[in-house]
Amino acid sequence: MKIAIIGTGNLGLAIAKGLITNNAITTLYMTRRNPATIESYAEYKNVFVTSDNLEAVQKSDILIFAVQPAQLAKILHDIKDELTDKHVLISTITGYAISQIEAIVGTDQFIIRAMPNTAIAVGASMTCLASNEKGMKRIKVAEAIFNRLGNSLIIPENQMQAATVVCASGIAFWMRLIRATTQAAIQLGFDAHEAQELAMHTCNGASKLLIESGNHPEEEIDRVTTPKGCTIEGLNEMEHKGLSSSLIQGMVASFNKINVIKTDQK
Numbered sequence: 724m725k726i727a728i729i730g731t732g733n734l735g736l737a738i739a740k741g742l743i744t745n746n747a748i749t750t751l752y753m754t755r756r757n758p759a760t761i762e763s764y765a766e767y768k769n770v771f772v773t774s775d776n777l778e779a780v781q782k783s784d785i786l787i788f789a790v791q792p793a794q795l796a797k798i799l800h801d802i803k804d805e806l807t808d809k810h811v812l813i814s815t816i817t818g819y820a821i822s823q824i825e826a827i828v829g830t831d832q833f834i835i836r837a838m839p840n841t842a843i844a845v846g847a848s849m850t851c852l853a854s855n856e857k858g859m860k861r862i863k864v865a866e867a868i869f870n871r872l873g874n875s876l877i878i879p880e881n882q883m884q885a886a887t888v889v890c891a892s893g894i895a896f897w898m899r900l901i902r903a904t905t906q907a908a909i910q911l912g913f914d915a916h917e918a919q920e921l922a923m924h925t926c927n928g929a930s931k932l933l934i935e936s937g938n939h940p941e942e943e944i945d946r947v948t949t950p951k952g953c954t955i956e957g958l959n960e961m962e963h964k965g966l967s968s969s970l971i972q973g974m975v976a977s978f979n980k981i982n983v984i985k986t987d988q989k
C-alpha cells in the first residue's frame with residue numbers, strides 16, 4: 724500500500740512506526756513542516772520524509788491525516804485539487820466531522836475517520852472507524868491496515884467522540900493507573916524498576932485474562948477476593964475513595980472537552 728502520513732507528530736509517528744515494523748507499506752511518505760526531527764526514518768527502505776504535502780498526496784493512495792484539529796482545513800484546501808479516484812482519506816483528527824471534510828474536498832471522495840491510539844507503534848492499537856457513504860467501499864482497506872496494527876471496530880460516526888475518550892485518551896488513563904500502582908509498589912518495598920515491571924505485567928495479565936476468556940471483570944475479581952482477605956479490603960477502600968467514580972467522571976469531562984474543541988473549529 725502506498726501510504727502518506729500528513730502530519731507526523733506524536734500520533735503520526737506512532738502510526739509510521741507500526742506500519743514500518745509490520746511491513747505494511749509499499750511506500751510511506753511522512754510529512755511535517757519541520758521534518759528534521761523525523762529525517763532518520765528516510766533510512767528505511769521505501770520511506771520518504773518531506774515537508775511537501777502535495778508530493779506526498781500525488782505519490783500515495785492512502786492519506787492519513789494526523790495534524791492538530793485547527794491545522795486540517797488549510798491542508799485540505801491546499802491538497803484538494805490533487806485528489807483523484809485512487810485516494811482514500813483517513814482522518815484521525817479529534818472532533819472533526821466527515822461533513823466538515825466533505826465541505827472542503829467534496830462528497831465524491833472516499834473519506835474515513837479513524838481513531839487509533841499510540842499503541843499503534845507496537846501493533847496494539849484499538850482503532851475505531853467510521854466513513855462517509857462513498858468511503859464504505861474502502862472501509863475494508865482501512866480495516867486491513869488497522870487490524871494489522873492491533874484491533875479495529877467499525878462504528879457510526881456519532882460514537883466517534885466517545886471512542887476518542889475510551890481508546891485514544893484511554894492510553895493516558897491506563898498509563899496513569901500503571902504509574903499509581905507503581906508508586907504504591909515502591910512504597911511497599913520494591914525498587915522503582917521492579918515496581919514498574921510488576922505493575923505493567925499485572926496490567927497486561929488482567930487485560931489478557933478478559934480478552935481470552937471473554938469474562939466480565941467482576942467474574943475475575945470474584946476469583947481473587949478471598950473472603951475476609953486483603954484484596955476485598957483494598958478494593959473497598961479504593962471505592963470508598965471514589966476510584967470508579969473518579970474514572971467515570973474524568974472520562975465524561977474528557978468527552979465534554981471535545982465539544983469545546985469542536986466549537987473552536989467553527
Ligand SMILES: NC(=O)C1=CN([C@@H]2O[C@H](COP(=O)(O)OP(=O)(O)OC[C@H]3O[C@@H](n4cnc5c(N)ncnc54)[C@H](OP(=O)(O)O)[C@@H]3O)[C@@H](O)[C@H]2O)C=CC1
Nearest residue numbers: 730731732733734755756757789790791792815816817891
Ligand atoms: N496523540 C494521540 O494519542 C492521538 C491524537 N489524535 C489526533 O491526531 C492529531 C494529531 O495529534 P498529535 O500527534 O498528538 O499532535 P502533534 O502536534 O504531535 O502532531 C501534529 C503534527 O502535524 C504537523 N503539521 C502541522 N501542520 C502541518 C502541515 N501543514 N503539513 C504537514 N504537517 C503539519 C506538526 O509538525 P510541524 O510543526 O513540524 O509541521 C506535528 O508534527 C490530532 O488531531 C489529535 O486529536 C487522535 C488519536 C490519538
Ligand SMILES: O=C(O)[C@@H]1CCC=N1
Nearest residue numbers: 817887888891892893
Ligand atoms: O488529547 C487529545 O486531544 C488527543 C485526542 C485523543 C488523544 N489525544
